[in-house]
Amino acid sequence: xxxxxxxxxxxxxxxxxxxxxxxxxxxxxxxxxxxxxxxxxxxxxxxxxxxxxxxxxxxxxxxxxxxxxxxxxxxxxxxxxxxxxxxxxxxxxxxxxxxxxxxxxxxxxxxxxxxxxxxxxxxxxxxxxxxxxxxxxxxxxxxxxxxxxxxxxxxxxxxxxxx
Numbered sequence: 100x101x102x103x104x105x106x107x108x109x110x111x112x113x114x115x116x117x118x119x120x121x122x123x124x125x126x127x128x129x130x131x132x133x134x135x136x137x138x139x140x141x142x143x144x145x146x147x148x149x150x151x152x153x154x155x156x157x158x159x160x161x162x163x164x165x166x167x168x169x170x171x172x173x174x175x176x177x178x179x180x181x182x183x184x185x186x187x188x189x190x191x192x193x194x195x196x197x198x199x200x201x202x203x204x205x206x207x208x209x210x211x212x213x214x215x216x217x218x219x220x221x222x223x224x225x226x227x228x229x230x231x232x233x234x235x236x237x238x239x240x241x242x243x244x245x246x247x248x249x250x251x252x253x254x255x256x257x258x259x260x261x262x
Contacts, residue, residue, distance in 0.1 A: 113202055114140035121200035123183045124207035125149035126156055130166050132206055137173045146176040148194055149207075153179055183207070219243055220254050234261035 113120065120143050122133040133147045147154070147170065154170075154177065155163040170177055176195070183205070184190040191199050213221055213232050219242050222231040233241045235250050240259045242251035 109202075110136070110140050110143075114142045117142045117144060118201035119144040119146070119196060121194070121196065121203045122147045123149075123203060123205045125151070125154035125177070125179065126206065127158070129204075129206035130154055130170070132204060133175055134170065134173065137170075137175055144176075145174070146178065146194060146196065146200070148178045148181050148183060150182045151179060216240075217254075232261045 120136060122129050122136070122145065125147050126149075129147055129149070133145055136143055137145055149156075153163045154166050167177065178194050181190070181193055185199075185203070188197075191197055213230055216232055220233055220240050222229045222233060222243070225231045233243055233251050235241050235253065237257070238260045239257045240254045240261055242254050244251040
């Protein structure tokens with residue numbers, strides 16, 4: 100709870116001085132975060148950047164179009180097709196922040212949070228280095244597939260589901 104209060108106070112102070120905030124990553128987490136910041140801290144100068152050519156990467160075009168228009172109408176500066184490289188002055192110049200942002204939130208990358216699952220149900224490879232739960236078409240957790248097998252055997256008698 101204390102951390103949340105400290106973060107709110109930090110954001111309030113940034114808002115009071117109209118500070119610049121950069122949100123890196125225009126997936127659903129980055130878009131949600133930048134729009135929440137705009138809603139509650141209206142004096143912030145907000146910019147969102149992503150290496151992809153539009154927000155919401157793999158999501159439907161209609162969702163990306165809606166969010167792009169929403170952010171535009173709310174005054175959130177959007178920059179796409181630029182890789183986040185905070186150590187390079189050319190990055191800051193390219194996004195129109197030659198003096199850098201007062202605060203940066205990095206909302207990129209994926210990470211499996213399946214530490215509680217047995218290793219024989221988790222992938223060895225994949226985004227973030229693996230650790231993703233194997234499952235079948237019924238969303239039942241499975242064991243790792245054997246070589247030449249598309250899906251592994253059902254784990255825990257099919258009573259555990261991946262959601």
